[in-house]
Amino acid sequence: MAALKTVLDRIDANLEAALARLFKLVSIKSVSTDPAFADDCAAAAQFLSDELASLGFEASVRPTAGHPMVVAHAKAARPDVPHLLFYGHYDVQPPDPLELWESPPFEPKIVEAETGRRIVGRGVADDKGQLMTFIEAVRAFKETGDLPCKITVLLEGEEETGSPSLPVFLAANKGELEADLALVCDTGMWDRRTPAITTMLRGLVTEEVIIRGADRDLHSGIFGSAAVNPIHALARVIAGLHDADGKITLPGFYDAVAELPEEVAEQWRALKFDEAAFLGAVGLSVPAGEKGRSVLEMVWSRPSCDVNGIIGGYTGKGSKTVLPAQASAKFSFRLVGAQDPAKIAESFRAYVRKSLPQDCRVEFIPHGGSKALNLPFSSESLSRASRALQAEWDATPVLAGCGGSIPIVGSFKSDLNMDTLMIGFGLEDDRVHSPNEKYELSSFHKGARSWARVLDALAL
Amino acid sequence: MAALKTVLDRIDANLEAALARLFKLVSIKSVSTDPAFADDCAAAAQFLSDELASLGFEASVRPTAGHPMVVAHAKAARPDVPHLLFYGHYDVQPPDPLELWESPPFEPKIVEAETGRRIVGRGVADDKGQLMTFIEAVRAFKETGDLPCKITVLLEGEEETGSPSLPVFLAANKGELEADLALVCDTGMWDRRTPAITTMLRGLVTEEVIIRGADRDLHSGIFGSAAVNPIHALARVIAGLHDADGKITLPGFYDAVAELPEEVAEQWRALKFDEAAFLGAVGLSVPAGEKGRSVLEMVWSRPSCDVNGIIGGYTGKGSKTVLPAQASAKFSFRLVGAQDPAKIAESFRAYVRKSLPQDCRVEFIPHGGSKALNLPFSSESLSRASRALQAEWDATPVLAGCGGSIPIVGSFKSDLNMDTLMIGFGLEDDRVHSPNEKYELSSFHKGARSWARVLDALAL
Incomplete structure (x- = not known):
């Protein structure tokens, strides 16, 4: 050689x-x-x-x-x-x-x-x-x-x-x-x-969630407030997924997430990643997400949860006083460390079921997952x-x-x-x-x- | 004669x-x-x-x-x-x-x-x-x-x-x-x-709300958790509009809402309205809305708030890990008594603005209103x-x-x-x-x- x-x-x-x-x-x-x-x-x-x-x-x-x-x-x-x-x-x-x-x-x-x-x-x-x-x-x-x-x-x-x-x-x-x-x-x-x-x-697990209430679209004048609104139910599910510090609330979600080794954390800090430039390039100015974590840490080594899409009820021009029969959203979790996509999906489903008001039914459509x-x-x-x-x-x-x-x-x-x-x-x-x-x-x-x-x- | x-x-x-x-x-x-x-x-x-x-x-x-x-x-x-x-x-x-x-x-x-x-x-x-x-x-x-x-x-x-x-x-x-x-x-x-x-x-006031974050759709792998997600912000707005008892949380919302005269309330109770049949006809079984109020009272004489439609991000088949630039929803409030559509709209707008995370902007599109x-x-x-x-x-x-x-x-x-x-x-x-x-x-x-x-x- x-x-x-x-x-x-x-x-x-x-x-x-x-x-x-x-x-x-x-x-x-x-x-x-x-x-x-x-x-x-x-x-x-x-x-x-x-x-x-x-x-x-x-x-x-x-x-x-x-x-x-x-x-x-x-x-x-x-x-x-x-x-x-x-x-x-x-x-x-x-x-x-x-x-x-x-x-x-x-x-x-x-x-x-x-x-x-x-x-x-x-x-x-x-x-x-x-x-x-x-x-x-x-x-x-x-x-x-x-x-x-x-x-x-x-x-x-x-x-x-x-x-x-x-x-x-x-x-x-x-x-x-x-x-x-x-x-x-x-x-x-x-x-x-x-x-x-x-x-x-990062790994990924995706779940589409469809929440259904009444068996047809209702007139909000006739049923408004007496009949459950699946958009409200879905909004509560989404709103409850993060706490005030930006942490994901699913029980045990962070169990398999280790902190960075100090030498790696130190190296990342030393990179002096320009958060303002990173966010500024897309019209933003402050990091969302977990309080006390740097942007680099969040996107490279921390799990996340995002709703990638949501739809329900009347979405055309103007207004229509419909109380929709269903609403749906696509959720994705970015996973790190040893987080198990199947376990995270199960924990998410349990959380959604628990969050639902009476009279709402839920369907889950998984769109695949992979470990970090x-x-x-x-x-x-x-x-x-x-x-x-x-x-x-x-x-x-x-x-x-x-x-x-x-x-x-x-x-x-x-x-x-x-x-x-x-x-x-x-x-x-x-x-x-x-x-x-x-x-x-x-x-x-x-x-x-x-x-x-x-x-x-x-x-x- | x-x-x-x-x-x-x-x-x-x-x-x-x-x-x-x-x-x-x-x-x-x-x-x-x-x-x-x-x-x-x-x-x-x-x-x-x-x-x-x-x-x-x-x-x-x-x-x-x-x-x-x-x-x-x-x-x-x-x-x-x-x-x-x-x-x-x-x-x-x-x-x-x-x-x-x-x-x-x-x-x-x-x-x-x-x-x-x-x-x-x-x-x-x-x-x-x-x-x-x-x-x-x-x-x-x-x-x-x-x-x-x-x-x-x-x-x-x-x-x-x-x-x-x-x-x-x-x-x-x-x-x-x-x-x-x-x-x-x-x-x-x-x-x-x-x-x-x-x-x-009942009167009506309708407001379409568009919440915008980044100036373009982002890749959730690259920006997830570091960039604000307008769907999450909108969900928090919706989730916060009702308290655990089903009451609408806008400050002063009920100020102009009088209780029914007792003789009318008594007449309505005497009607023995069949709530189970009313809800059962559309596949529901329990009244949503304000705790302690009958269905008839709610749909005839109480104000309500419903999201009639919501949309944001990717809503096609399968999944797409997009972090959307915007999300929007159509809100309608049914009004009773002396509630003023203009005042309710203003109070709603103030609430939304206050609920928004930094880096989110909001646009309101009114679709009309009328007093009860x-x-x-x-x-x-x-x-x-x-x-x-x-x-x-x-x-x-x-x-x-x-x-x-x-x-x-x-x-x-x-x-x-x-x-x-x-x-x-x-x-x-x-x-x-x-x-x-x-x-x-x-x-x-x-x-x-x-x-x-x-x-x-x-x-x-």
Whole structure:
């Protein structure tokens, strides 16, 4: 195996050629949501399979009910090193609205900006440029020697449509895909100088609640105040879910929620996250939520409860004095730590039932749930990856949380019993899913160098 | 002026001819909501104007921007008697769904039922049969002598479409229409044996409330719990409007609400209103609303507050983890006694503003309001009418409230400074607005006799 310096030098030397490869991939219109682009999705899968095969991987395009997967395997120089599963996705969002693009979305180009050179095109950040950082790192190892770790690559083409084929594929190919650790390159940096490892993903449990009163809409003049109003009942359910301090009132809700380790809390405080700017960007000025918690803490590491939608009665123009037969709302809970979606859902349902006035009936429609994911802060692989990133960027990586969910990471944990290291080089202003999507050249170049360092570190 | 007995005998003798006249009127398809029937509406107006002219009224069909009015005047035998304004409407609801009618809706007929003979056809109860009870009473007086009171008749053809032309017409013809007391025959009896005088109509004030938070919809994964959720804020507003005893919490809300006079309360208790049947008919079993108040008291004489509609965020199928930028609800308050719609609206707005979390803004859209109407229980005309009905039905008339509003009555009070006696002979099972609408023959016959007695009583 070549010394790390040789590998990093090769990445530097390869940069122009690497960009040409990325441009080829980006020019393939692999829009997964539109059946008209099914052939392009297949072409992107074939391109990547060929790339990996050319690097000595045992690579294949694997059909699914939807767009195909790419699976590729490569051995390491030594047998006693970890087996890593790298995941990325080659599908992209539709480029609409086209008229807002300053250059054609599928004709990638380099643009000079104040902050440096950047690559512009649909999918450069999400996720083609990101996944190519990993493949370029692998190339540099292969071109200068052997891989430091055993590597399996899994690339899907349905991430932007909710990965419908993935669970089936994981189950059917469990033996082939199981590894010691998963790597995902679909997240971002803290800022353009500071890398991040996402170690926490909040879980989610969603419940739609329909409250019914009378068996028909009533005239509020005739029945008003004598007949129960399901909108009132629903409002009381919602209002009672948070106490005056912004805490969620379900019994036992916080039982499985641990406080942050002090060193992580200290690191987050040191980030001096600009709450005013974060909220100000969307027209707000004060943090809602739990009193005494910072915004970063709340969105990265605390559970939450939101009503995402509500409807009942007359919602057209003007007024109509109807006393509606039903009202409904969609609730979602973001979960952290060891919170169990099933238990939270059950506790919520019990609370709703208990809150209901007589004469109201309730129906619950679950819309799925997933546990939170936590990479142990003390894990050896996290420490090694962190030191590797520190070496590349000369800045301490932020051990970040992520308020949203990345379902594949949950599947890796639940179906393949693997932890995941989420390392990515996207920036907040990359305009992912929007016109003029871009990826910083530094993200692409130093991203590949970062993966070389991480692979090297994980093998030692 | 003939003795009352002569007049009543004449009504009895006229019954078959009166039915023929009613059938003629019912066979005119005066559906006001559908422009295709504009000529029928005009024909109904002409028919009624001709009827009144044939009785010696100075009658005319008066054009409006919509369907015409009928106005007719007749002097009384003596100059020192009250001037009464009788109001009714000749327009009817569309007969749809036609397939549910057992006989053609505009071909009225007599049907034998267990409870007696009934007239079936669109509009027989609402309001053609009812208004004809008054005209038949007037006919009997005219055919046997003179009228006991000076009478103006006002019949409109837009009641089923919200009476758009009426306020303009009242304002333009104030001098002509002002009288001592208005009579309206568009309400019901307590039951088939017990007449009723509706002495209270609840008022109404409506406010639409839009609560806004962030300046766009947010991702609940990224902002959940850190950004204010307008649905939660709105739910707290709604939940806080009633206390645990079902009372409305707005400061001063009940200041202008008087308790019922004990004799009226006692009468209502004696009615032994079947709350279980009333609620059971719509699938409910327990009264909501103010603790310690009967259902009848609540819907007839107590104010209420209902949310008639609510909407916010994602309301499609499945779930979407959006944190919505806004949520809105339509509130309506039923008012009683001297409650002032403007003051109640102001108090509500102040309450909402005070309830809002920081970072939420509110917009109010008023959809109109009207004061409650109360005929003083001690009024002389009420006592006289009550005794007259008692004589006809051999049962004490119920001094009823009405949960809904009859806008014309408010206009009579506010624009013409007249109180209104609401006396009608409809029954709960008349299927008003529905297929197979009917009017009891006894309602029609004894209704005419009742009006003869009431006119006689008011003149004394």
